[in-house]
Every structure is written in C-alpha cells, then in structure tokens.
Amino acid sequence: MNILIVEDNDIQLQSLYKILSEKYTEDSFTYMLADNYDEAICIINTNNIDIFILDIALGDNPNGGIDIARFIRFKKNMPYTPIIFITSIATQITTALNELHCCSYIYKPYKPDDVYSAFNFCIHKDIEKSSYITLQDINSISLKINFSDIYFIEADSHILIFYTKSGRFLIRNKSMDSVEQNLPDEFVRCHRKYIVCVAYVTNYDKTNRMITISTVINNKPQNFHIGIGKKYKDEFEERY
Known part of the structure; x- marks a missing residue:
C-alpha cells in the first residue's frame, strides 16, 4: 500500500x-x-x-x-x-x-x-x-442510487436525469463534472450532455457516432440512441 x-x-x-x-x-x-x-x-x-x-x-x-x-x-x-x-x-x-x-x-x-x-x-x-451514490432530487428528497442500476445520465438545462432500473430521477444542484468524478470506471462521458454505463451499450455505430443503450426501466424494455460528441469520441472508444 x-x-x-x-x-x-x-x-x-x-x-x-x-x-x-x-x-x-x-x-x-x-x-x-x-x-x-x-x-x-x-x-x-x-x-x-x-x-x-x-x-x-x-x-x-x-x-x-x-x-x-x-x-x-x-x-x-x-x-x-x-x-x-x-x-x-x-x-x-x-x-x-x-x-x-x-x-x-x-x-x-x-x-x-x-x-x-x-x-x-x-x-x-x-x-x-462503495456501490452507490447519494443525491438529492428536485423535491429535496435524499436518494441512494446503486451504480449497477444506472443506465445513463442526461443533462437537461440545470437538471440531471438519472435513467435507472427503478425509473427516472431528476437531480438538482449537481453538475455533470461533479457527478462524473464520483462514478466508477464503467461510466464514461460520451457527450457534453451524457454519461453512460458502457456495460449497457449494446451497439456502436462508428460511422454515425451513435450508440444504443438497452434498458429495462420499471420492467419496460426500451432502447435509447445517444450521439457521441467529437470531443469525447477517443475516450469512449478506449473505454468501450
């Protein structure tokens, strides 16, 4: 040590x-x-x-x-x-x-x-x-979200949206940068507005710089398509 x-x-x-x-x-x-x-x-x-x-x-x-x-x-x-x-x-x-x-x-x-x-x-x-992150939602309710439950995180104006197996959680008073610092290695910034868990990326279209994330939110399967920002392309491909 x-x-x-x-x-x-x-x-x-x-x-x-x-x-x-x-x-x-x-x-x-x-x-x-x-x-x-x-x-x-x-x-x-x-x-x-x-x-x-x-x-x-x-x-x-x-x-x-x-x-x-x-x-x-x-x-x-x-x-x-x-x-x-x-x-x-x-x-x-x-x-x-x-x-x-x-x-x-x-x-x-x-x-x-x-x-x-x-x-x-x-x-x-x-x-x-540590297997979870503690956050406060827009109603000032404290949440403990397991890393393994997070599919991806989206920045929408001044709100962060956590897409998880249990649903969507809207988080205030947090920046993408501050959240990114507290996530484990399986999470990567792929766009100014998105952080994704690479374990849930099921397809990567390199030509169009587009990934597919397959989710099951509240027992409902759904695919999300997220673009890869040019600035973040190399790091994403290194981690993917």
Whole structure:
C-alpha cells in the first residue's frame, strides 16, 4: 500500500513518517514524502497512491493541501481514494468534508494516537468499493442510487436525469463534472450532455457516432440512441 505524506515543515514531515512507519511497517506500506505542491503532484502523476495525508497549509499557500486534494479528485482513478487532512484551523474541515470527501482529519497539535486513529479508519473504510451514490432530487428528497442500476445520465438545462432500473430521477444542484468524478470506471462521458454505463451499450455505430443503450426501466424494455460528441469520441472508444 502506497502512502503519500505532504507536509511543508520538515520536522513534522519526518515525525509523521516515523509515527506511521513504526506501527505500520514498510513490509506492507511504502511511504512517499513531499514538502511542497509541485513535488506532491509529480509523485501523484507517477505513482498509484492508496492513502493521502495532506497538511492543508503549505508554505505561503494556506490552502495548498486543498488544492492538491482537488487535483486528486479530478483524476479518473482517484475519486474515492482516502485523504486525511492535517490542520490547526477548524473552519477548513468544512471544505475537506463537504467538497472533497476526506476520509478523516487530524488537528494540530496531534499525538501518535490521533494519527493512528485516522490512518486505521481509512485503511478499513472501503471507500473505493462503495456501490452507490447519494443525491438529492428536485423535491429535496435524499436518494441512494446503486451504480449497477444506472443506465445513463442526461443533462437537461440545470437538471440531471438519472435513467435507472427503478425509473427516472431528476437531480438538482449537481453538475455533470461533479457527478462524473464520483462514478466508477464503467461510466464514461460520451457527450457534453451524457454519461453512460458502457456495460449497457449494446451497439456502436462508428460511422454515425451513435450508440444504443438497452434498458429495462420499471420492467419496460426500451432502447435509447445517444450521439457521441467529437470531443469525447477517443475516450469512449478506449473505454468501450
């Protein structure tokens, strides 16, 4: 398991590494250390990281760790990778939890047990294998939709329409980009207005750039024909 620790204070960086490596030994864990944004991004782009430990304030940037977390969440393979934030400012945790869905956080000054508690929680919280997405519909009703039930998602003005085995659900206050970040690999953006589950694509007409999705919604079979946007063609074909 690869662990990236980002902390601009070298003493605290080495202290975190020492605290963790003494309990979670390097027989099973590989620790990577960075003390600035650019170094962290380089490591992220060249390694598969399983858990991130990010100090929120890095150097002159009070939100440097937040910026790194946003970069992580925009990567296709890391929408659920556990992030532990370190901070001495309580108000920063709101962004960490609500926007970036951090797994846990550690307040400064911390003790080894604080670090162990947060780290252990992330190891055993199987975020990446979450099987559903939680959303709020246009009537402010909270919904839990299984990924396996979603055929495709359509953007219609300011509303997202989820086509699922149980019916259509209209979702507000969500963008296609934000939803796409939280979907597993079997979903792909094929058009500015559409995200599809490739498992339900039954035909692809390359000449006309048109796919067919076969659905059974509320026990009624129905085929949908969706165009592939030129911008999204290569990625769709790579994932299809």
